[in-house]
Amino acid sequence: MTLGFVMLVHTAFDRAEQVARYFASHGCPVAIHVDGKVPPRRFRAFRDRFRTEPRIVFASRTRVEWGTWSIVQATQAASERLVEGFPDLRHVFLASGSCLPLRPVGELVAYLDANPETDFIESVTTDHVTWTIDGLEEERFTLRFPFSWRRQRRMFNACVKLQRRLGLTRRIPDGIVPHLGSQWWCLTRRTLHSILNAPDRKATDAYFAGVWIPDESYFQSLARRYSTTIESRSLTLSKFDIHGKPHVFYDDHLPLLQRSDCFVARKVWPRADALYRTFLDDNRPVAKRTEPNPGRIDRVFSKANERRASGRAGLYSQARFPLAPHGSVLTCARYNVFCGLDDLYEEFDGWLDRHLGGSVHGHLYAPERAEFADGARIAAGCLSDSATLRDYRPTQFLTNLLWSTRGQRQSFFFGPRDNQEVAGLLVHDPNATLVVVSGAWAVPMFLSGQPIEEIKVEVARLQRIELDFLRTFRNPGVAARIHHWPLADFVAQPVEKLQNVVDEINGAGPRRLTDLPQMRDLRGFTDFLQRLRNGGVQPKVIGDVALFPDFADAGRKAP
Amino acid sequence: MGLISSYRMRLRRRYWRLRALRRQRQLTTVRDRTRTIAPGAILVASTMRNERMRLPYFLDYYRRLGAEHFLIIDNDSQDGTPDYLQAQPDVSLWTTKASYAGSAYGVDWLNWVLRQNAHRHWCLTVDVDEFLVYPFCDTRPLRALTDWLDAGQVRSFGAMLLDMYPKGPIGRRAYREGEDPIGIASWFDAGNYMIERNPLYGNLWIQGGVRARRFFGNDPWKAPALNKVPLVRWHRDYVYVSSTHALLPRGLNFTYDPAGGEKTTGLLLHAKFVSTFLDRAQEEAGRAEHYRNAAEYEAYAEGLDAETDLWCRASERFVNWKQLELMGLMSKGNWA
Structure with a gap:
């Protein structure tokens, strides 16, 4: 009989009984503390179940409130009861009623036999703590906490703020170096005895009674004072979520827990029948044992915490609906938006398809319908091409389309004829690459050969829309990668510019563009602009007309 | 939320409670077994009309998840629904011949029954064609979820409606009693949902899915709302204000994270589009007892017959909750 358990119980009495009996039947005495909030009748009924079990004893009860001194008092009371009742123990293990041993208790005893002088208690200085909530680390020990964090959160926060402002601090008693760590420990009897029988215990207790969450610091700090060998880790596997409450283990965690090789896990759902059945059966086939290795479980739970805290970028759903997403990623994947190039080149979409791959859509925001790649009426995720549904x-x-096509590069065309409501998203989204040749929408109008009188209203309208769009490029918070050239600038040196764009999207490579798309015939375009001017429409987005190559003489420019 | 707005919400809540109190007179108790409800039991509440055929599977589905008692309001069924329900040992039954529309589409009746019987119980309010799916539902009973919500002091659980449909004409395969309707209507739209925050109640207003795609392409704002908060740790002061889309007090509607994280949520697989629906659509369009004078049903009656195929090439076939979680339709949140 070298190992004893202290067990703190407040609910799920049947499971606590089951585990306590398991320990006792393997020769390990158990001292149980039942929360003072449990009605006396329930407590007596529970205690009476162990009448014939000499190895299970009960400590006097304290009303335990989370995060307060009362939980340390409860631990002290049960520890004293255990150490007094069973003087030949060498190690004392602190557990709760929802702890479950994952390895036969005999293995734990053997492990402790191999480390007879070691205290297993996670105990780190406040500089090294990463897990606290509310950022209170050092200040747990130097401020006062008269209000409950759970029930009087506002007062709690105000009180902390006030003390910070006034610079009020408590003095940490001599000989105590604040350390923090998991509440669940396994101490040698000697260390525990020293803590419980210290000559200055009264003063120490009085100090810690005012510390916030003393159950994570009382034994952790005092063990440093008395222990000869500290192994700063807990033998209890216990994970916390971002709200500071422990993750719970269910039947479906069975394989994960089996592989962890940890000695004890907390906390287990009381109705996880398979877990209790499996792990309390010492006759189960024994796997090859190694040192406790909670790595895999760590990953599962840290992933869960990450999902709760930051979620999947670009997902808009019933679970995640960021209300002020500016300054963050708005979509789930990189995508490319081309403005004007399809007006300037023949079959530019086919060319893009060859060079970029993925899906190259037409004008997704065209007034008639969403022009999905390959003329599809329905896109991934059952997105309809109906303009009404889209414009709703x-x-x-767009965020839906990108989400449903994750892992597949998406490109589409956009222009002043299209629904502009999406423009804000495009410009503010770090995932967007915008390639804009402004004024290129005039090319098809020029080629249509319609009289200026008939088109000038439309030209003015499109120009106004594009000007608004271009203006947003100078907004604060623009995050997209924007390539913008006025038509005249672009046409002067198109090859280099297209090369840059393709390199940026595909990553720079040694390959130079050889098969450039066919530019539309711009002979007479400068004339067209002059006629527009004469008709009263001043072209503002096309750039410096002087830059245009002289198409009249050179004929169609060989690209 | 200022004081004035809080006060307005309080008045509004009282208004709904008063409505429930008035409509209570419309309800006749047929079978009251509510005394057998154990403390902490998980309840299921539902309003229905002529659903005899769907009942056996519905009751079994929720019994398997761990529902312990059903609170059911029958709205003038003619097909033996009340007789069947009376014979079930875990059903308490009320009946009424009054107007469904007049009781805010059953909300008043439900609010009354919940107030009387669901105080301090986790209660799942669903229709007979809605099947709750939540993270780990294949390995963890409903109790595991509610215990976990309790531990985090969370009072409500969101589950969007996911409209399911068969591949091929709706009328091709007749639904047989006791059959899993999701086995027939096993396809859904995965990524065409449109969301807006409702500033009044703080809930999300979600539309989309197959119904928006097929029946409301021309006036999407009329498409049915899909957001729901069906699972609530009920308190006698709570009220549903518009079907199970929103509750008061408003805090219960925050089942999503507005700051970028994901909250644990589920889905209600909505097996509306099976063969039994066809006759219903005609009848309900005539009765005009549904929301917006059954405009939804009129749209169906016009655009839907036994030959209608709602399936398209981008439709996804339902496999399990993990698939829905990966697609982002629901989320595990920090439950692991």
Whole structure:
């Protein structure tokens, strides 16, 4: 009989009984503390179940409130009861009623036999703590906490703020170096005895009674004072979520827990029948044992915490609906938006398809319908090409499309004829690459050969829309990668510019573009602009007309 | 939320409670077994009309998840629904011949029954064609979820409606009693949902899915709302204000994270589009007892017959909750 357990119980009495009996039947005495909030009748009924079990004893009860001194008092009371009742123990293990041994208790005893002088208690200085909530680390020990964090959160926060402002601090008693760590420990009897029988215990207790969450610091700090060998880790596997409450283990965690090789896990759902059945059966086939290795479980739970805290970028759903997403990633994947190039080149979409791959859509925001790649009427995720449905929530149309095509590069065309409501998203989204040749929308109008009188209203309208769009490029918070050239600048040196764009999207490579798309015939375009001017429409987005190569003489420019 | 707005919400809540109190007179108790409800039991509440055929599977589905008692309001069924329900040992039954529309589409009746019987119980309010799926539902009973919500002091659990449909004409395969309707209507739209925050109640207003795609392409704002908060740790002061889409007090509607994280949520697989629906659509369109004078049903009656195929090439076939979680339709949140 070298190992004894202290067990703190407040609920799920049947499971606590089951585990306590398991320990006792393997020769390990158990001292149980039942929360003072449990009605006396229930407590007596529970205690009476162990009448014939001499190895299970009960400590006097304290009303335990989370995060307060009372939980340390409860631990002290049960520890004293255990150490007094069973003087030949060498190690004392602190457990709760929802702890479950994952390895036969005999293995734990053997492990402790091999480390007879070691205290297993996670105990780190406040500089090294990463897990606390609310950022209170050092200040747990130097401020006062008269209000409950759970029930009087506002007062709690105000009180902390006030003390910070006034610079009020408590003095840490001599001989105590604040350390923090998991509440669940396994101490040698000697260390525990020293802590419980210290000559200055009264003063120490009085100090810690005012510390916030003393159950994570009382034994952790005092063990440093008395222990000869500290192994700073807990033998209890216990994970916390971002709200500071422990993760719970269920039947489906069985394989994960089996592989962890940890000695004890907390906390287990009381109705996880398979876990209790499996792990309390010492006759189960024995796997090859190694040192406790909670790595895999760590990953599962840290992933869960990450999902709760930051979620999947670009997902808009019933679970995640960021209300002020500016300054963050708005979509789930990189995508490319081309403005004007399809007006300037023949079959530019086919060319893009060859060079970029993925899906190259037409004008997704065209007034008639969403022009999905390959003329599809329905896109991934059952997105309809109906313009009405799309324009009902235009930005979500894009975030939906990108979400449903994760892992597949998406490119589409956009222009002043299209629904502009999505423009804000495009410009503010770090995932967007915008390639804009402004004024290129005039090319098809020029080629249509219609009289200026008939088109000048439309030209003015499109120009106004594009000007608004271009203006947003100078907004604060622009995050997209924007390549913008006025038509005249672009046409002067198109090859280099296209090369840059393709390199940026595909990553720079040694390959130079050889098969450039066919530029539309711009002979007479400068004339067209002059006629527009004469008709009263001043072209503002096309750039410096003087830059245009003289198409009249050179004929169609060989690209 | 200022004081004035809080006060307005309080008045509004009282208004709904008063409505429930008035409509209570419309309800006749047929079978009251509520005394057998154990403390902490998980309840299921539902309003229905002529659902005899769907009942056996519905009751079994929720019994398997761990529902312990059903609170059911029958709205003038003619097909033996009340007789069947009376014979079930875990059903308490009320009946009414009054107007469904007049009781805010059953909300008043439900609010009354919940107030009387669901105080301090986790209660799942669903229709007979809605099947709750939540993270780990294949390995963890409903109790595991509610215990976990309790531990985190969370009072409500969101589950969006996911409209399911068969591949091929709806009328091709007749639904047989006791059969899993999701086995027939096993396809869904995965990524065409449109979301907006409702500033009044703080809940999300979600539309989309197959119904928006097929029946409301021309006036999407009329498409049915899909957001729901079906699972609530009920308190006698709570009220549903518009079907199970929103509750008061408003805090219960925050089942999503507005700051970028994901909250644990589930889905209600909505097995509406099976063969039994066809006759219903005609009848309900005539009765005009549904939301917006059954405009939804009129749209179906016009655009839907036995030959209608709602399936398209981008439709996804339902496999399990993990698939829905990966697609982002629901989330494990920090439950692991």
